[in-house]
Amino acid sequence: MHVMILGAAGMIGRKLVEKIAREPEALGGAISRLTLVDAFQPPVPEPLQSVSTGLTIDLAEAGIAEKLIGTRPDLIFHLAAIVSGEAEADFDKGYAVNLDGTRALFDAIRRQGLKSAYVPRVIFASSIAVFGTPFPEVIPDEFFTTPLTSYGTQKAIVELLLADYSRRGIFDGIGIRLPTICVRPGMPNKAASGFFSNILREPLAGRQAVLPVNDGVRHWFASPRSAVGFFVHAATLDTAKVGPRRNLTMPGLSALVSEEIEALRRVAGDRAVALIRREPDPVIERIVAGWPTQFDAGRASSLGFKAETSFDEILRVHIEDELGGRIA
Numbered sequence: 001m002h003v004m005i006l007g008a009a010g011m012i013g014r015k016l017v018e019k020i021a022r023e024p025e026a027l028g029g030a031i032s033r034l035t036l037v038d039a040f041q042p043p044v045p046e047p048l049q050s051v052s053t054g055l056t057i058d059l060a061e062a063g064i065a066e067k068l069i070g071t072r073p074d075l076i077f078h079l080a081a082i083v084s085g086e087a088e089a090d091f092d093k094g095y096a097v098n099l100d101g102t103r104a105l106f107d108a109i110r111r112q113g114l115k116s117a118y119v120p121r122v123i124f125a126s127s128i129a130v131f132g133t134p135f136p137e138v139i140p141d142e143f144f145t146t147p148l149t150s151y152g153t154q155k156a157i158v159e160l161l162l163a164d165y166s167r168r169g170i171f172d173g174i175g176i177r178l179p180t181i182c183v184r185p186g187m188p189n190k191a192a193s194g195f196f197s198n199i200l201r202e203p204l205a206g207r208q209a210v211l212p213v214n215d216g217v218r219h220w221f222a223s224p225r226s227a228v229g230f231f232v233h234a235a236t237l238d239t240a241k242v243g244p245r246r247n248l249t250m251p252g253l254s255a256l257v258s259e260e261i262e263a264l265r266r267v268a269g270d271r272a273v274a275l276i277r278r279e280p281d282p283v284i285e286r287i288v289a290g291w292p293t294q295f296d297a298g299r300a301s302s303l304g305f306k307a308e309t310s311f312d313e314i315l316r317v318h319i320e321d322e323l324g325g326r327i328a
Helices: 011-022 046-051 064-069 084-089 091-115 150-167 194-204 224-236 257-268 282-289 298-302 311-322
Strands: 002-006 033-038 052-056 075-078 121-127 172-178 209-211 218-222 247-249 253-256 276-278
Touching (some): 002 011, 011 033, 011 046, 033 046, 064 091, 075 224, 084 091, 084 150, 084 282, 091 121, 091 150, 121 150, 121 224, 150 247, 172 224, 194 209, 194 257, 194 311, 218 311, 253 257, 253 311, 257 311
Parallel strands (some): 002 033, 002 075, 075 121, 172 247, 209 276
Antiparallel strands (some): 218 253
């Protein structure tokens, strides 16, 4: 099986590669070829060196999608994107990367299939940003998509394309609407949601963190471990059970910022909580105010997707996976 991961140098991409390096049969078959693609050099774990190719290219550049799909990958994970805050700040870049590059990829698959039979599985990283206010208290699977950010709009357009291309048999697509992933490892990025991780990750490492919204903000979360699990599960899912509605809202945990902070207090004490510095940011507050807060993800759950049920569990995952089981 030829597996291609677009966005392989990103956080989820790296963890997905690490997962299949540890469990080579996790995607439902032996991997004969692994192509890792990103605008930055994607790392390759030692167990996969012999079958892997790392490509440092931009999917949005002319001709790149045709070149990639010319190798006819059987399974494509499309994780590449400009994050929410950057897509909102740079309109042209957001649409070029998040929409135009993806449309080029989908059409390259279509043209390859016209040459000879070719219908790969395509798993797309979407987002709960496809939803916009006003919201019911709990958002059902049947809720319509009315995004209030450019990032959410770009993801929603791709969701429609994915469903239509799947309906026409061009590829076998699944859209994974990710919760906000927390706790993200590494350094702060330009995502508007980054503070949800910052206020946990930084204090756990003995560093200060900025909280730009009030403690009463509620949001929908899952850990990086769960996010990787979503994509691995989608790789082997019987899409006949999914039907024509190919985009799925993933299960997660609905929690207040105050509940995040109390979980941090239980795990690391008052000293860690004291490292959180409150600095209201009207831009971030406005963006976050338009985001959904709680879902009934019964459809995805019935198909076998799973996530954490408490913030204490999310913190334990971070400590185990990123801190070697110890905190500062």
